[in-house]
Amino acid sequence: MYNKETITKLNELDRKHYLHPTSSLKQHQESGPKRIFTEGKGIYLTDVNGNQYIDALASLWNVNIGHGRKELGEAASQQMGKLAYSSSFNNLSHETVIQLSEKLASMTPGDLNVFFYTSGGSESNDTAFKLVRHYWKMKGQPEKKKIIGLERAYHGITMGATSATGIPQFHNMTTSISPDFLHAAAHKTNCELGDKSDPDYFRSIRGIIEKESPETIAAIIVEPIQGAGGVIISPDGYLEAVRKLCDQYGILMIADEVICGFGRTGKMFGVDNWNVVPDIMCMAKGITSGYIPLGAVAMTERLRDNLAAVSNDVLFHGFTYSGHPTACAVALKNIEILERENLADNSRQMGPELLKGLKFLEDKHTIVTKSRVKGLLGAFELFEDREQGIPFNPEKMAAPKLVEECLSRGLIVRAVTFGGTNIIALSPPLIITKEEIEKITLILSEAIQAVKNNLKFQNA
Incomplete structure (x- = not known):
């Protein structure tokens, strides 16, 4: 616990010098940071005032093995003492990136055995887009450059992502976005299988392909579960239908596993829940549990071999920190812990416990509905009248208010309000226990009651 003078100084310096990502600049300048954290252990974070919080979001869906794992710091220290950094440009290499690549190849589905490294998810997805366009260009089909994503999907904040x-x-944050990106209605399984009677057919992936011509489409990118869009789980059969669609039209399939990967969904990768093998798979977050920045792009050996056969030129794409030795060492230790402690299996076992807690909230509070969980990735929604399907007016800020009520009670969750929704997302560390999930449920229940009382007072 810090003294009052130190805390005041930290708040002033934060407000003066730190531009926070994905935050309200006006709110920050008026009030400073909401909390300043100083320590993490297990599923808990501690702030400068000594208050403890359950991190039910694993910070940004990424601290899969929990906070405070000294093994990862030791792995980083040992690697730094041996070889902190070395470039991989011009076909130079180092032992740690080779070891990590071999390890990942043993974990990824199918023949996704070739890896390009980045510093995070946005860079991984951008890399995938460049690689697929380069692939088709080298194959003599440069017109295949369009990328189809889904509505409500989130793929990062670099220009292409x-x-x-x-x-x-x-999109609205900037004055321009990159061309040749299209967005399809999500999870229209029947449309992707060819059902033209659906009124959304022409907004589906298949409908867009037919309109634009498959000769212009380079790739389709999907999240097995849409995270930032509101924890929207792909229905059974959907990813399989997209895979068949890509095969039918000669289009590459990209799976964005940045949130879903490394045990989050109860399997090592999200696509494993549906036994689908994409052509390219993008990873980050859980690859190091957030202890150090690292991302990766897995591609099939077939794609790599085809590129090698048709291109004698340099691959003019690479980041300074591609294959960073220290980051690779941390990833190896993180994966070792994931496997040693069977955390993907714990995610699978705790998923029903989390869903049980959310269903309890539905039974107790009439404004709670649409609970869904896959592994330790879950969400529920707040409706003013769930029986009539009437959502809260966005001006009532139901979900953001619930987040604040939870924070005041020592619980960190996330609100998703895109498109007027009031979704609460949860993705606790994969080490969580049944007792800790029950504790989260009780705090949520108290916070929901407080929001109900507040909204009732507003309506009075």
């Missing part, structure tokens, strides 16, 4: 994202707010 933002353009692929299907959430308008991220």
Whole structure:
């Protein structure tokens, strides 16, 4: 616990010098940071005032093995003492990136055995877009350059990743986005299988392909579960239908596993829940549990071999920190812990417990509805009248108010309000226990009651 003078100084310096990501600039300048954290252990974070919080979001869906794992710091320290950094440009290499690549190849589905490294999810998705366009160009089909994503999808905040994202707010932030990105209605399984009677057919992936011509489409990118869009789980049969569609039209399939990967959904990768093998798979977050920045792009050996056969030129794409030795060492230790402690299996086992808690909230509070969970990725929605399907007016800020009520009670969750929704998302560390899930449920229940009382007072 810090003294009052130190806390005041930290707040002042934060407000003066730190531009926060995905935050209200006006609110920050008026009030400073909401909380300043100093320590993490297990599923808990501690702030400068000594208050403890359950991190039920694993910070940004990424601290899969929990906070405070000294093994990862030791792995970083040992690697830094041996070889902190070395470039991989011009076919130079180092032992740690080779070891990580071999390890990942043993975990990824199918023949996704070739890896390109980045510093995070946005860079991974941008890399995938460039690679597929380069692939088709080298194959003599440069007109195949369009990327189809889904509405409500989130793929990152670099220029290409933002353009692929299907959430308008991220487009509106800038004056221009990249061309040749299209967005289809999500999860229209019957349409992707060819049902033209559906009124949304022409907004489906298949409908867009037919309109634009498959000769212009380079790839389709999908999240097995849409995270930032509101924890929207792909219905059974959907990813399989997209895979068949890509095969039918000669289009590459990209799976964005940035949130879903490394045990989050109860399987090592989200696509494993549906036994689908994409052509390219993008990873980040859980690959190091957030302890150090790292991302990766897995591609099939077939794609790599085809590129090698048709291109004698340099691959003019690479980041300074591609294959960073220290980041690779941390990833290896993180994966070792994931496997040693069977955390993907714990995610699978705790998923029903989390769903049980959310269903309890539905039974107790009439404004709670549409609970869904896959592994330890879950959400529920707030409706003014769930029986009539009437959502809360966006001006009532039901979900953001619930987030604040939870925070005041020592619980961190996330609100998703895109498109007027009031969704509460949860993705706790994969080490969580049944007792800790029950504790989260009780705090949520108290916070929901407080929001109900507040909204009732507003209506009075």
